Amino acid sequence: MLEQLDFLENRVIRVGAEAVIKEISWKGLRLVAKHRVPKRYRTAEIDERVRRSRTLHEAKILWHLSENGQPVPLVLFIDLANSIIYMQFLEGVELRSHQSPLRYAERLGEIVASMHSMDVVHGDLTLANILAGEDTGLWLVDFGLSAFNADLEEKAVDIHLLERSAASAFPDKSREFMHLFLRGYSRVVGREKTSEILEKVKEIRSRGRYVVRG
Amino acid sequence: MTIVLGIESTAHTFGVGVATDEGKILANIQKIYRPAKGGIHPREAAQHHAAKAAEALEEAFKTAGIKPSDIDAVAFSQGPGMGPCLRTGATVARTIATVLGKPLIGVNHGIAHIEIGKLVTGCGDPVVLYVAGGNTLITALINKRYRILGETLDIAAGNCLDSFGITAGIGPMPAPEIKAGEGDTIYELPYRVKGMDVSFSGILTAAEKLLQQGKPIPNVCLSLTETVYSMLTEVTERALAMLDRSSLLLVGGLARSRRLYNMLETMCRDRGARVYVVPDEYAGDNGAMIAWTGLLMLRCGATLPVEQSHVKPRMRIDEVEACWSS
Ligand SMILES: Nc1ncnc2c1ncn2[C@@H]1O[C@H](COP(=O)(O)OP(=O)(O)O)[C@@H](O)[C@H]1O
Ligand SMILES: [Mg+2]
Numbered sequence: 001m002l003e004q005l006d007f008l009e010n011r012v013i014r015v016g017a018e019a020v021i022k023e024i025s026w027k028g029l030r031l032v033a034k035h036r037v038p039k040r041y042r043t044a045e046i047d048e049r050v051r052r053s054r055t056l057h058e059a060k061i062l063w064h065l066s067e068n069g070q071p072v073p074l075v076l077f078i079d080l081a082n083s084i085i086y087m088q089f090l091e092g093v094e095l096r097s098h099q100s101p102l103r104y105a106e107r108l109g110e111i112v113a114s115m116h117s118m119d120v121v122h123g124d125l126t127l128a129n130i131l132a133g134e135d136t137g138l139w140l141v142d143f144g145l146s147a148f149n150a151d152l153e154e155k156a157v158d159i160h161l162l163e164r165s166a167a168s169a170f171p172d173k174s175r176e177f178m179h180l181f182l183r184g185y186s187r188v189v190g191r192e193k194t195s196e197i198l199e200k201v202k203e204i205r206s207r208g209r210y211v212v213r214g
Numbered sequence: 215m216t217i218v219l220g221i222e223s224t225a226h227t228f229g230v231g232v233a234t235d236e237g238k239i240l241a242n243i244q245k246i247y248r249p250a251k252g253g254i255h256p257r258e259a260a261q262h263h264a265a266k267a268a269e270a271l272e273e274a275f276k277t278a279g280i281k282p283s284d285i286d287a288v289a290f291s292q293g294p295g296m297g298p299c300l301r302t303g304a305t306v307a308r309t310i311a312t313v314l315g316k317p318l319i320g321v322n323h324g325i326a327h328i329e330i331g332k333l334v335t336g337c338g339d340p341v342v343l344y345v346a347g348g349n350t351l352i353t354a355l356i357n358k359r360y361r362i363l364g365e366t367l368d369i370a371a372g373n374c375l376d377s378f379g380i381t382a383g384i385g386p387m388p389a390p391e392i393k394a395g396e397g398d399t400i401y402e403l404p405y406r407v408k409g410m411d412v413s414f415s416g417i418l419t420a421a422e423k424l425l426q427q428g429k430p431i432p433n434v435c436l437s438l439t440e441t442v443y444s445m446l447t448e449v450t451e452r453a454l455a456m457l458d459r460s461s462l463l464l465v466g467g468l469a470r471s472r473r474l475y476n477m478l479e480t481m482c483r484d485r486g487a488r489v490y491v492v493p494d495e496y497a498g499d500n501g502a503m504i505a506w507t508g509l510l511m512l513r514c515g516a517t518l519p520v521e522q523s524h525v526k527p528r529m530r531i532d533e534v535e536a537c538w539s540s
Contacts, residue, residue, distance in 0.1 A: 017455035041480040042444045045400045050444075124409060145409055 007033070018054075018144065023089060030089035031076060034058075051083035054144050059085055061120065061143045070115055071139045090139050092131030096169040101127070105177045107136050109184025112158065115140075116197075117189060121150035125158040126165040156200035159185075163201070216286045218512060219274070219310065220505025223303030224295025224323050225348060226254055228263035230274040231501030232285075233509050237333055240278035242495065242502035243270045253380065260298035267306050274501070285316055287517065289508020292320035293529030295348070300525035308520055317517035319508040323499075324349055324531040325360060329510060330496045330503035331465040337490035338461055341453045343478070345446060346466035346499075347372035352410055352453045353531060358539050360531045363453045364410025371442055372468050374414040378421050378438055382431050390435045391471055397436030401429065405441055410449045410456075417441060439473060447477045451485065460487040469497040510538035 006026065013021040013032070022033045036051040038044075055078060062085075065072045073087040095101050095108075108130065115122070122129070123145030131139045147154060162181070166174035186194035215234055222229035226247050232240040247262035249255060275282065290307035293300060311318040328342050341354045341363070350372070351365040369377075376386035384393055403420050406413040421438045425431070454462060462482055468474060469492050482489045496503060511517075514537035 017452045039448070039481070040484060041447050041477040043400060043440050046405070046440055046444050049402065050405050 007031075009033075024086075026076075026086075032073065032087050032089050034085045034087065036083040048083075052080055055080060055083040055085055058143045058146070061146045061148070062087065064148075065115065065118075065120065065143075068118060071111060071137075072143070073139065073141060090131050090133070090141070092133040092137070092139060094128050095130040095132050096127035096165065098132050101132075101166075101170060102173060102177055102180060104130075104132050104136060104138050105180035106184035107138050109181040109186075110188050111138060111140065111184075112162075112181075113185040113188035116150070116155045116158070119150050120146060120148055121154045121158050122146050123154075123158070125162045127162075127169050128165075152197060152200050153204070156197050156204055159197065160201050160204050216509065216512065217278075217280060217284055218287045218289055218319070218505045218509040219285045220321070220326075220501045220503070220508050221288070221290040221303045221307045222323070222326075222499050222501045222504045223260075223263045223299050223306075224291050224293070224499060225299055226259060227499040228266050228270055228303070229499060229501030229504070230270045231503065231505040232274055232278040232280065233502060233505035235509055235513075237506070239502045239506065240280065241274040242500055243274045243277065244498075244500055245270050253377070254296075256296040256298045259296065260302045263299060263302040267302070270501075271306075271310075282310070282314060285310075285314060287311075287317045287319055287508060287512045288314070289319040289321045289504050289511070290523075291323040291326065291504050292518075292523070293323065293526030295323060295525075295527060297525065297527045300527060304523060304525050308523060312520065317512070318520055318523055319511050319516065320518040320523055321504050321507045321511065322529055322531055322534050323504075324351070324353075325534060325536070326503035326507040327465045327492075328353070328360065328463070328531075329507045330500075331463050331469075331490070331492040333506055334493060334496060335463065335490040337463050339459070340461040340463040340490065341450065341457060341459050342463045342465060343446065343450045344466045345371045345464070345468035345474070347376060349466065350412065350414075350446070351531070352450055354453070354457055354459065355536060355539055356457075358536050360534070360536060362530070362532050363456070364412070364449045367408070367411050367413045368415040369418065371412075371414060371446060372466070374418045374442060375438065375468075378418055378435075381422055382425055382434070384431065384435075387468070388470065391439050391473060393432050394435040394439045394473075395432075397430070397432035397434075399430075399433045399436070400440055401433065401437040403437055403441045405445060407445050407448055410452050412445045412449055414442065414445075439471075443471070443474045443477050446474065447481050450478060451481050454482075454485065454487055462487060462489045464489060464491045465497070466492075467498045470494050514538050 008025045010023045020035045059078045062075045077086040129142040166177045220231040228245045230243045245266040247259045288311040350370045352363045353360045379386045379390040404416040424434045478489045
């Protein structure tokens with residue numbers, strides 16, 4: 001059915017370990033197609049099941065977040081037979097390669113905090129998955145590893161991953177970045193919750209893992 | 215020539231190895247405790263090790279063609295592992311070191327699996343998948359430390375397959391993988407991957423439930439091995455992509471699995487990477503890997519005073535500075 005929709009493929013944005021991201025257009029709209037590609041190493045039954053359930057999960061989370069006013073791409077269609085999500089194209093630059101990431105830190109804190117207030121975690125909160133637009137516009141993408149009903153530890157992992165990622169992308173600015181991030185974060189959830197989660201972050205850090213993400 | 219004696223006793227195996235600074239393994243003696251029924255009992259295993267220690271040492275010296283006084287240092291596996299087993303090995307090592315007046319070296323068991331793999335395959339600077347009965351992790355050497363990129367959140371992959379085999383009455387690995395060869399249907403089992411971490415306890419429970427429902431054992435074995443290996447391959451691919459490396463080293467007892475190797479091979483081929491696998495004789499727990507890693511550590515002076523040589527049942531590989539790495 002989706003074949004009849006007349007997509008025009010424009011360019012490949014990214015080939016990741018799991019998915020190929022393409023920019024396409026449909027009736028003059030710019031869209032992104034996230035295609036979870038088949039893996040030859042897996043038996044077909046398992047491969048199809050895994051790709052389909054992740055695609056569905058990511059779409060569900062995106063829907064849920066959009067409905068609640070969070071800045072994530074709108075989902076237009078999903079092609080479950082091929083594990084493809086068609087979503088809104090976001091005009092932005094990955095925060096890891098942005099000129100002035102500090103400008104976005106506080107706003108990012110607010111966004112992550114309000115998502116955490118819904119007990120949703122991103123699960124892979126690195127700067128590659130945060131897109132910055134003009135002014136202070138900001139979006140989160142890549143919810144394949146996200147979760148509903150998240151607990152404190154999972155929320156703390158989000159913050160920990162972000163910190164790690166900032167430290168490797170711009171080592172000299174990462175402290176200030178996190179400082180601003182937490183200011184935004186605690187504005188939404190309050191001081192008490194913020195210090196509770198920071199305790200957990202400390203604990204995770206001391207376990208010495210989640211170390212080198214991009 | 216520098217010669218190091220290595221003693222392994224973290225679980226089933228009491229092993230004695232002898233390695234030289236030229237990277238030669240002169241001896242690799244293994245005495246394996248096999249419980250009559252069920253899983254491993256740490257105390258019984260420790261008793262087995264204590265009973266076999268003298269014999270294993272004697273065989274090692276004989277095979278290597280050396281005298282105890284030819285040894286330059288004594289290495290032992292300090293952790294992670296089962297307390298009683300570790301203590302048996304450590305006691306033997308301390309005794310020999312003290313009697314000979316030679317330095318003692320506490321080796322991390324996981325790092326030893328990796329270093330012997332690097333030695334015998336010559337694989338350069340890889341991402342490592344270390345899968346065994348008691349451990350499952352993905353790691354790579356970054357700034358002189360084996361960083362844990364991913365690991366199991368509960369039981370090890372090997373433990374999952376062994377436990378299932380024992381419950382099903384066919385015995386531990388490789389029995390489940392062999393039986394899987396007769397299967398023709400794949401049932402759905404929970405596929406739990408979180409970033410680069412994996413979880414296997416839910417799969418084990420689900421597979422045991424299928425058994426109770428009377429599903430044919432070969433089919434359950436096939437479902438189980440295919441699911442477990444797919445998960446391992448997926449997280450390994452993530453790690454390769456993240457670090458942008460093109461070689462993979464497979465070590466640990468489960469490195470003997472042909473099917474796991476095949477999957478990793480296919481994944482690597484599809485992304486232009488290469489997979490290296492430790493040969494069977496060094497895949498399971500062994501003394502040679504302890505001796506060789508002890509030798510590397512001796513080169514940078516990482517010896518251990520006897521009074522600080524307590525065992526560490528929960529030791530992690532990222533606790534150790536890999537001072538020998540360049
Ligand atoms: N809706 C979108 N609009 C614009 N760019 C996007 C969109 N979704 C993803 N991207 C870009 O593609 C990259 C990879 O997409 P992502 O969903 O993170 O997949 P992966 O699982 O491969 O990381 C992102 O880092 C981002 O740069
Ligand atoms: Mg991404």
